[in-house]
Amino acid sequence: MGVIRTEKWLHDSYHQPIEICEKLIGHFEDALAPEIYDYLIQHGMYQPFRNGFEAVKKLQKNNVWEIVEEENLRLQKVWEGPNIPIFIFPSDKNNRKLQQDFNGKSGLAFKDKLFLFISEENMEMEIRALFTHEYNHVCRLTMYPKNEEDYVLLDTIILEGLAENAVRERLGEEFLAAWTSNYSDEELKEMWNNLVFPNRNILKNERKHQSLLYGLRFYPKMLGYCVGYYLVKNYIEATNKTSKDLLNIKTDNIAQIM
Incomplete structure (x- = not known):
């Protein structure tokens, strides 16, 4: 192929x-x-x-x-x-x-x-x-042993966070997507706690899933992408794991939900 x-x-x-x-x-x-x-x-x-x-x-x-x-x-x-x-x-x-x-x-x-x-x-x-x-x-x-049609918001934002952290690991911060620098860590922590975490189990086929992921309507721009990148980066810094190590780790573990 x-x-x-x-x-x-x-x-x-x-x-x-x-x-x-x-x-x-x-x-x-x-x-x-x-x-x-x-x-x-x-x-x-x-x-x-x-x-x-x-x-x-x-x-x-x-x-x-x-x-x-x-x-x-x-x-x-x-x-x-x-x-x-x-x-x-x-x-x-x-x-x-x-x-x-x-x-x-x-x-x-x-x-x-x-x-x-x-x-x-x-x-x-x-x-x-x-x-x-x-x-x-x-x-x-x-x-990752979960069907994509069963993905919820948390699965999707971690998927995006894994991918952009892989870019950071391989090519360096210079070549990250522009949205990775939209917000400070403090802002991202607040967005995670107040906007994403309460909605983390919204299914992929629901309209609100896309609104949160992309920051549509009244949500902060690229909200889900940015929070996903933040969560994965935090997990990498806490565990020293590589992109390859992360490919089959459970979403909840990467998001450090106890």
Whole structure:
């Protein structure tokens, strides 16, 4: 498996993304190509525009597929992770939140596949950091014995915290996501006690789960992500464990809930 050479798909069908998604049907159960495309757009996949193929050329020039394959082989070995298909596509230039909050890049991780949506503006270390974060998700989803559909808010924020602490461990604080520095430790402790802990068992499919995770409506921006990073970092500092050690440890243990 590993990195699928999606640049060839893009070369042939950039302006027909539904055709591209036809090639993905075998990786999704009971889904049609238009449904797959709609789902991927929600997570950052490109929407075609007239000169958009220039972005594909720039991604090729930036060796994006080669960089991701190199990281994939390295992390599979370090974390003893699964060998899964990895699909790379340009990201959506018109997604304002993606551009402002994530510098135009995003990912979508499953147990058995991984999607990366990358801007031609993203530098090599950003791409390495993105892959580290998303492949850590894949490993956690594979190794932690809980079905993803049963995840509650606490599972999700720890999932995100594990992934970004893996970036810190491998690449250093310089390449962390901008949201990791949104709040002080004191503010994060308060958010954990007052907002996240009382709602920790909200199921993934409930609207409030997403509101708390991303800090939507009246909640602090990126609330769940930030608290998850804080909790995992505290656990690492208390135990000296590595990213690999943490992949199958219970959520409650990492959050240090007695």
